[in-house]
Structure formats: C-alpha cells, structure tokens
Amino acid sequence: MNPQARTFELPERFRTLTTVFAVIGGAGLLLGAVLAPERAWLNLLLGGHYLLGLALGALFFLAITYVSGAGWCVVLRRVPEALTGTLPVGTLIMVAALLIGVSGLFPWLELTGGAEHHDVGFKTVWFGVPFFLARAAICLVIWLGFARAIIANSRKQDEDGDDDHTRNNIKLSAGFLVLFALSVSVASFDWVMSLEPDWYSTIFAIYYFSGIFVNALATILVLLVWLRWRGILVDMVTEEHLHDLGKLLFGFTTFWMYIWFSQYMLIWYANLSEEVVYFVKRTSGAWEPLFLANMVVNWVVPFFFLLSRGAKRNERVLFRVGVVLMIGHWLDLYIMIFPSFSPTTPPFGLWEVAGALGTIGILFLAFAWQFGKAEYFPKRDPFLAESRHHHQ
Amino acid sequence: MxxxxxxxxxxxxxxxxxxxxxxxxxxxxxxxxxxxxxxxxxxxxxxxxPSRLPWVCFALGLFGALFKVWFEFWTTASDWAINVGGKPWNSLPAYVPITFEVMVLFAGLSTVFAFFWSSRLFPGKKPIxxxxxxxxxxxxxxxxxxxxxxxxxxxxxxxxxxxxxxxxxxxxxxxx
Amino acid sequence: MADLYSTLRQPLIAGNKSLGEVTNDVSGVLERKTSPLWWRAFMASLLFLLIGAAAITYQVATGIGTWGLNRTVGWAFDITNFVFWIGIGHAGTLISAVLFLFRQRWRTSVNRAAEAMTIIAVMCAGLFPLIHMGRPWLAFWMFPYPNMRGSLWVNFRSPLVWDFFAISTYFTISLVFWYVGLLPDLATIRDRAKAGIRKKIFGLLSLGWNGSLRTWNRYEVLYLLLAGLATPLVVSVHTIVSWDFATAVIPGWHSTILPPYFVAGAIFSGMAMVLTLMIIARKVMGLEDYITLRHLDVMSKLIIVTGSIVGLAYATEFFIAMYSENPYETFLFKNRALGPFAWAYWTMVLCNVISPQLLWFKRIRRNVAWVFVLTILINVGMWFERFVIVVTSLHRDYLPSSWTYYTPTLIEVLTLLGSFGLFFTGFLLFCRFLPVIAMAEVKGVLSHGHRSVRSGSR
Incomplete structure (x- = not known):
C-alpha cells in the first residue's frame, strides 16, 4: 500500500527567517524607489525574472515530462508543481517592474516618445508602450492559464484517481510547449535584450531559456533534498530519482554553456561593432572577473562535481551544486541586466542585497504556500507505481 | 588437481x-x-x-583535450604565427571546437580499445x-x-x- | 527484478515474441536467398552511383569550373549537399545515443538501421568537400602533420578546419559505436551459421564474443560512455557545420541562433530519412512486429518537436532582421521571401513548417502512407533549407551591379544523384548482410509493457 500522504507546513523558525528576508527585500526596494530609483528598479526586474523564470522552468519540466511519458519523476512531481504554483507571485513582481519601467526607465522609451524622430522604424512600432504591455499581458496570461490548468488536473486526480487527468495534462503540455517557445522568445527579447536597445542576437531567447531551466532543475533538487532532510518524501524519492535529476542538471548546465559559447564565439569571431558592444561592456573593468566567474559557477563547478555517478546519487553534493547554480543564475541575470546601465563597474550595495534577500524569502514562502496545498506526491497517478519502483 | x-x-x-x-x-x-x-x-x-572503463575514458579524454589546446597554441601562436583576419595570436575561443573533437576522439577510441583489451576480444579468437x-x-x-x-x-x-x-x-x- | 509498468503503457514489440523467434525473424532474412526485389533496388542504386562516379571523374579531371558558380555565388550546390547529408546522419546518433541516455526503450528496434544510415550519410557528405578541393589527392593536407613546407600548420582558427576534425571524429566514433553495438549480434549469426565462409567471416568480426556476464558488464559501461560522448559530439558536428556560415559577416549567414537551429534541423531531416527507410524496410523485410505503428508515432512526434524548433528559428531570424533595423539584414530576409529565389524559400516553408503540422493528428501519425509522404516532403524541404541559406545570402551582395542568379549545371545534379546512389547502395548492402535490428537489445525489452501493474497495488 501507499504510505499515507500528508500536507506540508514550513518549520516555525524557517518561516520567521524567510518572512524577515521578504520584508527586508520589500522595504529595501521601496526605500530604493525613493533614494535610487533606477537601481531599485533593476533589482526589482532581476527579482521578477528570477521568480518568474523559476516558475516557468518548473512548468516546462512538468510539460516535458508529461509529453515524453516519463513515469520516473511522478513521486517528486509535487515539488516542480508547487514551484509552478508560485507563478502568480513572479507575475506580480514582473508586472510591477514592467509598469515602472515603461514610466521612464526602459532605455528604448526615447525611440517611441520623441517628436524629433522623423524616421519611423520597426522599433518605433514594436516598442510603442501599449503594444509592449499588450504583449506582456498575453505572455503572462498564457503562462498563468496553463500553470493553473495543469496543476488543477494533477490535484484533482488525488481525489478521483481518474486517468483522464493525466491524458488531459499530456495534451495541455503539448499546447503549452508550443506557446511557451513563442512567448518566452518575445518575453526575453522584450524584457532583457531590449535593455541594450541597439544590440541583437538571434540566440538570445534560447540563452534565456537555458538559464531558467537550469535554475529550475537546481531549485527542484535543492528543495527536494531539503524536504527529505525534514523527513518528507524520504522513502518515496530514492537515489535513483536523484540520479536522474542529477543527470538532467549535468546535461542542461552543459547545454547552457554550449548556448553561451555559441553566442559569445560568433560575436567574438565576426567582430561587428554593433554586436560586440554587448561583450565589450561585460568584459571591461571590474565586469571581467564576474564575466569569467559566470562560466565557472554555471558550468565548471557543476560539470566537474557532477561528472561521476556517485556524485549524482549523493544528496549532499547535489544540494551544494544546486545552491551554487541558484546563485549562478542570479549572477547570470545580473550580468545580462546591469551592465547596460553601469558599463564600467558592477554596482553592489544595499539595493542588491535587499533584492536578493527578498527573492529568496519570497521564493521559500511562496513555495511553502503552494506545497502545502496538496499531498506530498500525486497518490493516484497512473505512473506512481512505476515511479516508485524506478531503477536503472 | x-x-x-x-x-x-x-x-x-x-x-x-x-x-x-x-x-x-x-x-x-x-x-x-x-x-x-x-x-x-x-x-x-x-x-x-564494477568496470573501471570510466577512468580510462576520463583520463584519456582529459589528456586529449589538454594536448590539443597546447598543440593549437604552439602551432598557431608560437611555431609559425600567422595573422589571420586580425585574430589574436592566442585565439582561445577558436581553439575550443577542435579541442572538444579531439577530446571525444581520444576518450572514445581509448575506451573501446580498453574494452577489447580487458575483455580479451580480438579478431580470430575462438569463442569459448x-x-x-x-x-x-x-x-x-x-x-x-x-x-x-x-x-x-x-x-x-x-x-x-x-x-x-x-x-x-x-x-x-x-x-x- | 520485475519491472512495473503503468496500465497506460503498451508493449514495445508486438506479437508476443520469444527470444528464439527474435533471432529467427532478424537473422532469417540474411540466410534466405536474395530476393529479386533487393536485386532490382540494388541495381538501380548502383546505376545512380555509377552515374555519380562518372560525373565526379569528369569534374575532377576538368576542374570545378564545370559547376554553375559565378563571381557572386561562390558556394552553392556542393555545400548544400554536404550539409544535407551530414544532417541526415544526425538522427542515427540521436536514436542510438541521446535516446539511450533518456532511456527511451523503443529505440532498440530502429537504432541499428539508423546508425548504419548515419555512417553511410556521413560518407556521402564527406564526398563533397573532397570534390570541392579540386585536387582531392591532396586532402591529407588538412591533417596537421609536420611537413616540408615550414612546417606550415593548418589554420586552426578556420571553421573549415574545425569541420574536418568534426566530421572525421564523428565518422570514427559513429563507426566504432555501431560496431560495438553489432558485436553480440555478429556472434549470434556466427553461432547459427553452418561451417563455411559465413561462419568464418562472422567469426572473425565477432572477436570471439561469448555472452559472458563479465564482458556484458564492461560492455554496458562502454555503451553508456560512448553514448555520453556521442551526444555532445552529434551536437558539436552540426554546430561546427553551422559555424562554417555563421562566423562570416554575411547577412543571412552570420546569426547567433545558427548552432541550435542547425542541430534541430539536422535531427529533423535525419528523423524523416530514418522513417522513410524504416517504412520501406519493415514492409519489404516483414518486420512489422518490431517496427510498429507506435514507432512511427513516436518518431513523428520527434519530427514535430524538431520541426517546430526549426520553424521558430525561421521566425526568430526574420523577426530579429526587422528588429535590428539593419538595412542589409532586413533586405536579405525580404529578398529570401520575395526575391528571385522565393520559390525555393516557400518550398522550404511548405515542406518543413506547414506540412509537418499534420503530424499533430494521431490518425496521420499512425497512417503509414501519410507519414511516408510527409517524410519525403521533409527531406526535400530540408535540402531546400540549406540551398536557401547558402544561395540567397550570396546572390544579391552589397554591390547591386554584381547581383545574379544561380543555376546548377548537369554535372552538379548528377553528382547529387550519385550521392543518393551511394547512400542506397550502402544501405541495401547493410540490409542484406547485417542484422537490421539489434537483436540483443530487442531481447532485453521484449517483456516491456507486457506485465502491467495497477498503481498502488503493491
């Protein structure tokens, strides 16, 4: 028989700590809005990308496992499901960041507003504020809709045990993947690439996607191990499941490096002035060590630490590498966003600390809120038995 | 006995x-x-x-990669340096592709030969x-x-x- | 050890086969007399191969001025064919290595043939740069050996040199991977053969394989390692092929999305070719129990996935060309869609993006005739994709007075036909002399899905 499933509550001390983090983040950025509006906004944008990307990456994980008929991950599915459930939180922050951005901070605003602009180019139309906001709204609504539907099906199955929920989710996932590919392209061009309004790179959406998916995998692992250390899912999730997640993490960090290198190498090689400007900023002055550190944290560390079979089955190693990658993704976003505004020195101070702490706090609170909404594992999923007896 | x-x-x-x-x-x-x-x-x-083939694969792959980086650097920047398209002498990003290929070649072939050797498989062997x-x-x-x-x-x-x-x-x- | 399968799973291999039946079904084909159908197909392929050989002899003897190239379009048919064939090869490695890592067990029915296809396709591809050298007997100059010219080393910064290393590594590793996979099956055939030449040859090739668990133990590790190496390798190969174009500063070629876009396109075209071949082979060789409708279904889904990525890449390139407000980029993409080569562009879009959408319907995915037609269209479309990328980026350059058109000569067309001759000749020989299905792997998944267990019953 299945062990009885229960629902989850965050441990008292942890709840206090994360709440404090979230409050520091919120208060810090509010203060920043008065004292250093641009820096505060950039941190809000970064936090929005971080949380939204995490939820989207987790949703992508759900969709891809449904579509490929992967049975192995069913026992741990509630973790990515809960992360997906945090999507509204990320959405709220992103909406705030976008609204503040269009009120005067996005660097492309000068293209659309000024009367001196006699030449109406593509960007004048593309970056018209209503059109920009409409695109954002469409993307967010698509994601929220699919996230809600897929999670609802999975939770309903706990009650009625109907296999049709799985079949429906497979269909929903296929639809989501198509729309996701389009919407994440638009979102990454609009919300990140446009911070350098004259620069463009066709691979950018894939680069952005690879980052959020790696971060989602890393966070799933970190949360899973953390839950196991609290006695949750201990006998359900075995070394085999961790091993598979470890392999995915290993594979996708390498994928990230591959995409990163493809973008960098081609721009370096062709050396066209309108393209290299992006990397010139990011390799000049104090940005260069961070630029190099980005590769170390996001690829070298996971590659060498996860290469061996033993490491991918060791929850301590996985937890640590996961944490490194969670920091790594923050750094990656930081390098994508900040140099456009501060080309020579990487700004780091109160606002960045507040932003990062707030992100962590909100992440855990939102996750706990969602993870507590359902049982620890989908107890009546048709693939549950297969997943529980998963071995190599 | x-x-x-x-x-x-x-x-x-x-x-x-x-x-x-x-x-x-x-x-x-x-x-x-x-x-x-x-x-x-x-x-x-x-x-x-468990088999020790992964070690062969890792060691020879690493050797292949390091050897190739050195070799490309030596030929391109030291032995007969030629300016091609204004690229720097040490064009590290341009060395990556071949380094990767040589790493795979070394790692793959060495593991296969190690497999044949350790399993005593060779042409003409009478199966027992x-x-x-x-x-x-x-x-x-x-x-x-x-x-x-x-x-x-x-x-x-x-x-x-x-x-x-x-x-x-x-x-x-x-x-x- | 009993695996548990969800009730939503279906058996991989139809017909409830026993181990012995698998051996008989697969090796039996090789032991029977050659069928007249095979002879007819073989003679036809051989004829194409000979025509190609004649065309190659002529162009090597005369010079590559026999091609339709001109001052503006300096690269066209030859490189198109090269990229086309390399792309075809990618599906084999995907099925043998990537799907192995993802534990997609259905792959066992098709991986052997797909890998054979890879090796032959890479041979076809290698032909073209070799011819393009004009003096193919000096091809060894590509290899960085100490020489009497200095030593003058090859230019390691050149993507064409990267290509040389990528293709030769890919060929070597694919061949080795394929051979290692064949070992147990070669031994099976050896042990079925009566004394004679067949027994001798298979005895030599199977290296004394005896099915010992000690060997299997190492073999499984080896297979995993090779799969782990072949996966990034296959990605790197088409990536490097894309860099042949993308490192240049020519609009239409220089685009950062090219690496993943080319890799997806390669797998897309290769998967279509595998399906084309498998649909014929299962019919002709009576392998319907092994290559089931479900296999067509899954592979069609992979076609949708990779085809969608390709479609997204087309759209992204077009969008960024507009977004960049770079007049040359913008012109190039408008010219692709509306210029003199619009017919090629829209053929590509129709075959690669529009017609594969039919595969969203399960009824079409499980209809052999429909899948066959669609895969042929994809093969055509993917050839045109490379043609469009190569030629439309060149034929209207920065100097309008040198704008021109490109038409292939008869020699170029015959060389392409010759490469198809080589491909089918090679594949037919493979089907005739080697086991088309990996018996030792299929035997391992025979029970898959046959013992269903309801969730929560244990």
Missing part, C-alpha cells in the same frame, strides 16, 4: 536472475554467467566488480562458450565445485526450482 564445474541452463531472465541471487546467498563461487543479452543489474547480483545457444535464447550459470563440500544434488535442486532445462558437470577446459 583438476577443476570441476557445474553448469545450469535456463530459459528465462527471471530464472537466471533468481538462481544467481540464490547461489550468491549460499556463497557458491560463480565462475561466470552467459546470457544472450545484457540483463541489467545481473552483474551486481552476481557480485562482479558453454552452449552454442547462449547467443540466441539460453542463459547458462557456471559454478565452480571448490571442494568436497560442494553438494551437487543440493545445487541441482536449487536449479530445478528455477526451471532449469539442463544441468551438467564438466571437467576443466570444458567451459570458459
């Missing part, structure tokens, strides 16, 4: 897995198991040590098999009769329980 062996032939994967598990529990010495396809996890059940059908549809377990305490009748009974189709005893040289 001549070696004596006991061979049990089976028809199904479940039976061979079951019988191997059983004789391992009873501490009989498994000489080898012959199967028509890779039965996942059977090597662990039989208590065989307990039964010609092990490459088709038979599973054979070979036990060594270590000393006089080896109770053939008892082992035969175990084999029977796992639906053996044939049990036979062989002297040294009769099998692999």
């Amino acid at each position: 001549s070696q004596r062996y006991l061979l049990g032939t089976f028809e199904r994967e479940e039976d061979i897995v079951g019988v191997v598990k059983k004789v391992r529990e009873l501490n009989y010495k498994i000489v080898d198991v012959y199967t028509p396809y890779a039965v996942h996890g059977l090597e662990r059940t039989a208590g065989f040590a 098999m307990p039964d010609i059908r092990v490459t088709n549809d038979r599973f054979v377990l070979v036990l060594e009769q270590e000393d006089s305490t080896f109770d053939v009748a008892k082992v035969q009974r175990i084999f029977k329980r796992f639906n053996t189709v044939k049990v036979e005893e062989r002297q040294e040289g009769g099998q692999g």
Whole structure:
C-alpha cells in the first residue's frame, strides 16, 4: 500500500527567517524607489525574472515530462508543481517592474516618445508602450492559464484517481510547449535584450531559456533534498530519482554553456561593432572577473562535481551544486541586466542585497504556500507505481 | 588437481536472475554467467566488480583535450604565427571546437580499445562458450565445485526450482 | 527484478515474441536467398552511383569550373549537399545515443538501421568537400602533420578546419559505436551459421564474443560512455557545420541562433530519412512486429518537436532582421521571401513548417502512407533549407551591379544523384548482410509493457 500522504507546513523558525528576508527585500526596494530609483528598479526586474523564470522552468519540466511519458519523476512531481504554483507571485513582481519601467526607465522609451524622430522604424512600432504591455499581458496570461490548468488536473486526480487527468495534462503540455517557445522568445527579447536597445542576437531567447531551466532543475533538487532532510518524501524519492535529476542538471548546465559559447564565439569571431558592444561592456573593468566567474559557477563547478555517478546519487553534493547554480543564475541575470546601465563597474550595495534577500524569502514562502496545498506526491497517478519502483 | 564445474541452463531472465541471487546467498563461487543479452543489474547480483572503463575514458579524454589546446597554441601562436583576419595570436575561443573533437576522439577510441583489451576480444579468437545457444535464447550459470563440500544434488535442486532445462558437470577446459 | 509498468503503457514489440523467434525473424532474412526485389533496388542504386562516379571523374579531371558558380555565388550546390547529408546522419546518433541516455526503450528496434544510415550519410557528405578541393589527392593536407613546407600548420582558427576534425571524429566514433553495438549480434549469426565462409567471416568480426556476464558488464559501461560522448559530439558536428556560415559577416549567414537551429534541423531531416527507410524496410523485410505503428508515432512526434524548433528559428531570424533595423539584414530576409529565389524559400516553408503540422493528428501519425509522404516532403524541404541559406545570402551582395542568379549545371545534379546512389547502395548492402535490428537489445525489452501493474497495488 501507499504510505499515507500528508500536507506540508514550513518549520516555525524557517518561516520567521524567510518572512524577515521578504520584508527586508520589500522595504529595501521601496526605500530604493525613493533614494535610487533606477537601481531599485533593476533589482526589482532581476527579482521578477528570477521568480518568474523559476516558475516557468518548473512548468516546462512538468510539460516535458508529461509529453515524453516519463513515469520516473511522478513521486517528486509535487515539488516542480508547487514551484509552478508560485507563478502568480513572479507575475506580480514582473508586472510591477514592467509598469515602472515603461514610466521612464526602459532605455528604448526615447525611440517611441520623441517628436524629433522623423524616421519611423520597426522599433518605433514594436516598442510603442501599449503594444509592449499588450504583449506582456498575453505572455503572462498564457503562462498563468496553463500553470493553473495543469496543476488543477494533477490535484484533482488525488481525489478521483481518474486517468483522464493525466491524458488531459499530456495534451495541455503539448499546447503549452508550443506557446511557451513563442512567448518566452518575445518575453526575453522584450524584457532583457531590449535593455541594450541597439544590440541583437538571434540566440538570445534560447540563452534565456537555458538559464531558467537550469535554475529550475537546481531549485527542484535543492528543495527536494531539503524536504527529505525534514523527513518528507524520504522513502518515496530514492537515489535513483536523484540520479536522474542529477543527470538532467549535468546535461542542461552543459547545454547552457554550449548556448553561451555559441553566442559569445560568433560575436567574438565576426567582430561587428554593433554586436560586440554587448561583450565589450561585460568584459571591461571590474565586469571581467564576474564575466569569467559566470562560466565557472554555471558550468565548471557543476560539470566537474557532477561528472561521476556517485556524485549524482549523493544528496549532499547535489544540494551544494544546486545552491551554487541558484546563485549562478542570479549572477547570470545580473550580468545580462546591469551592465547596460553601469558599463564600467558592477554596482553592489544595499539595493542588491535587499533584492536578493527578498527573492529568496519570497521564493521559500511562496513555495511553502503552494506545497502545502496538496499531498506530498500525486497518490493516484497512473505512473506512481512505476515511479516508485524506478531503477536503472 | 583438476577443476570441476557445474553448469545450469535456463530459459528465462527471471530464472537466471533468481538462481544467481540464490547461489550468491549460499556463497557458491560463480565462475561466470552467459546470457544472450545484457540483463541489467545481473552483474551486481552476481557480485562482479564494477568496470573501471570510466577512468580510462576520463583520463584519456582529459589528456586529449589538454594536448590539443597546447598543440593549437604552439602551432598557431608560437611555431609559425600567422595573422589571420586580425585574430589574436592566442585565439582561445577558436581553439575550443577542435579541442572538444579531439577530446571525444581520444576518450572514445581509448575506451573501446580498453574494452577489447580487458575483455580479451580480438579478431580470430575462438569463442569459448558453454552452449552454442547462449547467443540466441539460453542463459547458462557456471559454478565452480571448490571442494568436497560442494553438494551437487543440493545445487541441482536449487536449479530445478528455477526451471532449469539442463544441468551438467564438466571437467576443466570444458567451459570458459 | 520485475519491472512495473503503468496500465497506460503498451508493449514495445508486438506479437508476443520469444527470444528464439527474435533471432529467427532478424537473422532469417540474411540466410534466405536474395530476393529479386533487393536485386532490382540494388541495381538501380548502383546505376545512380555509377552515374555519380562518372560525373565526379569528369569534374575532377576538368576542374570545378564545370559547376554553375559565378563571381557572386561562390558556394552553392556542393555545400548544400554536404550539409544535407551530414544532417541526415544526425538522427542515427540521436536514436542510438541521446535516446539511450533518456532511456527511451523503443529505440532498440530502429537504432541499428539508423546508425548504419548515419555512417553511410556521413560518407556521402564527406564526398563533397573532397570534390570541392579540386585536387582531392591532396586532402591529407588538412591533417596537421609536420611537413616540408615550414612546417606550415593548418589554420586552426578556420571553421573549415574545425569541420574536418568534426566530421572525421564523428565518422570514427559513429563507426566504432555501431560496431560495438553489432558485436553480440555478429556472434549470434556466427553461432547459427553452418561451417563455411559465413561462419568464418562472422567469426572473425565477432572477436570471439561469448555472452559472458563479465564482458556484458564492461560492455554496458562502454555503451553508456560512448553514448555520453556521442551526444555532445552529434551536437558539436552540426554546430561546427553551422559555424562554417555563421562566423562570416554575411547577412543571412552570420546569426547567433545558427548552432541550435542547425542541430534541430539536422535531427529533423535525419528523423524523416530514418522513417522513410524504416517504412520501406519493415514492409519489404516483414518486420512489422518490431517496427510498429507506435514507432512511427513516436518518431513523428520527434519530427514535430524538431520541426517546430526549426520553424521558430525561421521566425526568430526574420523577426530579429526587422528588429535590428539593419538595412542589409532586413533586405536579405525580404529578398529570401520575395526575391528571385522565393520559390525555393516557400518550398522550404511548405515542406518543413506547414506540412509537418499534420503530424499533430494521431490518425496521420499512425497512417503509414501519410507519414511516408510527409517524410519525403521533409527531406526535400530540408535540402531546400540549406540551398536557401547558402544561395540567397550570396546572390544579391552589397554591390547591386554584381547581383545574379544561380543555376546548377548537369554535372552538379548528377553528382547529387550519385550521392543518393551511394547512400542506397550502402544501405541495401547493410540490409542484406547485417542484422537490421539489434537483436540483443530487442531481447532485453521484449517483456516491456507486457506485465502491467495497477498503481498502488503493491
């Protein structure tokens, strides 16, 4: 028989700590809005990308496992499901960041507003504020809709045990993947690439996607191990499941490096002035060590630490590498966003600390809120038995 | 002292897995198991040590990559440096692709040769098999009769329980 | 050890086969007399191969001025064919390595043939740069050996040199991977053969394989390692092929999305070719129990996935060309869609993006005739994709007075036909002399899905 499933509550001390983090983040950025509006906004944008990307990456994980008929991950599915459930939180922050951005901070605003602009180019139309906001709204609504539907099906199955929920989710996932590919392209061009309004790179959406998916995998692992250390899912999730997640993490960090290198190498090689400007900023002055550190944290560390079979089955190693990658993704976003505004020195101070702490706090609170909404594992999923007896 | 062996032939994967598990529990010495396809996890059940091929792969791959980086640097920036398209002498990003390819080539070929060597596979080798059908549809377990305490009748009974189709005893040289 | 399968799973291999039946079904084909159908197909392929050989002899003897190239279009048919064939090869490695890592067990029915296809396709591809050298007997100059010219080393900064390393590594590793996979099956055939030449040859090739668990133990590790190496390798190969174009500063070629876009396109085209071949092979060789409708279904889904990525890449390139407000980029993409080569562009879009959408319907995915037609269209479309990328980026350059058109000469067309001759000749020989289905792997998944267990019953 299945062990009885229960629902989850965050441990008292942890709840206090994360709440404090979230409050520091919120208060810090509010203060920043008065004292250093641009820096505060950039941190809000970064936090929005971080949380939204995490939820989207987790949703992508759900969709891809449904579509490929992967049975192995069913026992741990509630973790990515809960992360997906945090999507509204990320959405709220992103909406705030976008609204503040269009009120005067996005660097492309000068293209659309000024009367001196006699030449109406593509960007004048593309970056018209209503059109920009409409695109954002469409993307967010698509994601929220699919996230809600897929999670609802999975939770309903706990009650009625109907296999049709799985079949429906497979269909929903296929639809989501198509729309996701389009919407994440638009979102990454609009919300990140446009911070350098004259620069463009066709691979950018894939680069952005690879980052959020790696971060989602890393966070799933970190949360899973953390839950196991609290006695949750201990006998359900075995070394085999961790091993598979470890392999995915290993594979996708390498994928990230591959995409990163493809973008960098081609721009370096062709050396066209309108393209290299992006990397010139990011390799000049104090940005260069961070630029190099980005590769170390996001690829070298996971590659060498996860290469061996033993490491991918060791929850301590996985937890640590996961944490490194969670920091790594923050750094990656930081390098994508900040140099456009501060080309020579990487700004780091109160606002960045507040932003990062707030992100962590909100992440855990939102996750706990969602993870507590359902049982620890989908107890009546048709693939549950297969997943529980998963071995190599 | 001549070696004596006991061979049990089976028809199904479940039976061979079951019988191997059983004789391992009873501490009989498994000489080898012959199967028509890779039965996942059977090597662990039989208590065989994991292969060390990954180390060959890692070491030679690393060697190949390091060698190639050095070689490209030496030829392109030192031995006969030529300015191509204004690229720097040490064009590290441009060295990455071939370094990767050479790493894969070294790692792959060395692992395959290590496999042939450690498994003693070479062209012209006469296959030594307990039964010609092990490459088709038979599973054979070979036990060594270590000393006089080896109770053939008892082992035969175990084999029977796992639906053996044939049990036979062989002297040294009769099998692999 | 009993695996548990959800009730939503279906058996991989139809017909409830026993181990012996698998051996008989697969090796039996090789032991029977050659069928007249095979002879007819073989003679036809051989004829194409000979025509190609004649065309190659002529162009090597005369010079590559026999091609339709001109001052503006300096690269066209030859490189198109090269990229086309390399792309075809990618599906084999995907099925043998990537799907192995993802534990997609259905791959066992098709991986052998797909890998054989890879090796032959890479041979076809290698032909073209070799011819393009003009003096193919000096091809060894590509290799960085100490020489009497200095030593003058090859230019390691050149993507064409990267290509040389990528293709030769890919060929070597694919061949080795394929051969290692063949070992147990070669032994099976050896042990079925009566004494004679067949027994001798297979005895030599099977290296004394005896099915020992000690060997299997190492073999499984080796297979995993090779799969782990082949996966990034296959990605790197088409990536490097894309860099042949993308490192240049020519609009239409220089685009950062090219690496993943080319890799997806390669797998897309290769998967279509595998399906084309498998649909014929399962019919002709009576392998319907092994290559089931479900296999067509899954592979069609992979076609949708990779085809969608390709479609997204087309759209992204077009969008960024507009977004960049770079007049040359914008012109190039408008010219692709509306210029003199619009017919090629829209053929590509129709075959690669529009027609594969039919595969969203399960009824079409499980209809052999429909899948066959669609895969042929994809093969055509993917050839045109490379043609469009190569030629439309060149034919209207920065100097309008040198704008021109490109038409292939008869020699170029015959060389392409010759490469198809080589491909089918090679594949037919493979089907005739080697086991088309990996017996030792299929035997391992026979029970898959046959013992269903309801969730929560244990």
